[in-house]
Amino acid sequence: MKKIGFLSFGHWSPTHGSQVKTAGDVLTQSIELAVAAEELGLDGAYFRVHHFARQLGSPFPLLAAVGARTSKIEIGTGVIDMRYENPFYMAEDAGAADLIAGGRLQLGISRGSPEQVIDGWKYFGYRPAEGETPADMARRHTEAFLDLLEGKGFAEPNPRPMFPNPPGLLRLEPHSEGLRDRIWWGAGSNATAVWAARLGMHLQSSTLKDDETGEPFHVQQADQLRAYKAAWKEAGHAHAPRTSVSRSIFALTNDTDRKYFGRGGKESDQVGFIEQQRSIFGRGYADEPDRLIEQLKGDEAIAEADTLLLTVPNMLGVDYNVHVIDTILKEIAPALGWR
DSSP, X not given: OOEEEEEEOOOOOOSTTOSOOSHHHHHHHHHXXXXXXXXXXXXXXXXXXXXXXXXXXXHHHHHHHHHHHOSSSEEEESOEEGGGOOHHHHHHHHHHHHHHTTSOEEEEXXXXXXXXXXXXXXXXXXXXXXXXXXXXXHHHHHHHHHHHXXXXXXXXXXXXXXXXXXXXSBOOSXXXXXXXXXXXXXXXXXXXXXXXXXTTOEEXXXXXXXXXXXXXXXXXXXXXXXXXXXXXXXXXXXSOOOEEEEEOEEEOOSHHHHHHXXXXXXXXXXXXXXXXXXXXXXXXXXXXXXXXXXXXXXXXXXXXXXXXXXXXXXXXXXXXXXXXXXXXXXXXXXGGTOO
């Protein structure tokens, strides 16, 4: 058995052919897709966060709204860029969204990726400390956030408060018990995957990864997952680790599928440079169901992970994405032992 969710990048554009013209459209359609996915039996609804872009930029109102409209599906992010985040405010927002959802939040965070603007975090009021890189700052914000989610008191109470206080030092409220054990780290390298394991975070392996060995993407990604699991075991955490990979997977079953995805072009890995780092980008999958099943059998990272996130083309609208998800659940997942 494998948990299967969708991952939406939340694009919107007023261009011809887009079913998602405005920011309002992408927010309401994201909620509708999560509701429909739960009805289909999907396990998770995940959303990418990008700032200064026509995409989803403020995750917590959306996560809370999805939580209020659903009852079973996991709700998460993949991922929130911690260079932009105030750990204190984020802990309050995350606690509130998780309580609304009844403890279903699976919050993916990371050091971030290249954005639409240069050093966008500086406009949010953040600067790396002396000797820090922006990635170091993201990890510092992360460790502070994880500490706050423990729910321990740290603030000195006012001796003459407006309302009665519980005894001792005060913590941030609302606190959601158990959320600390449902934080995921989006890792692009083996080293950061091991770092996440030591801190007790689950692992979201990125669709682009540092090219550390020159091997195919899925092989390097599977090795990363295995290194993470070994580090988790060595750390001795009480709860079990989880790992996820994301893939663009389309079963071509009708003329619309073939029109959108039948032309090929992404059947192999791609290599490029991001911030002077040689990186490898994973391939996509689009084919007739029988051939698609055979291709997916050879993906080592999908086999190694316990959770698969299906990257959906959200600008094609809710109805088409429901069809994409339903086809995977009915025609692909059972043949591969995912269901």
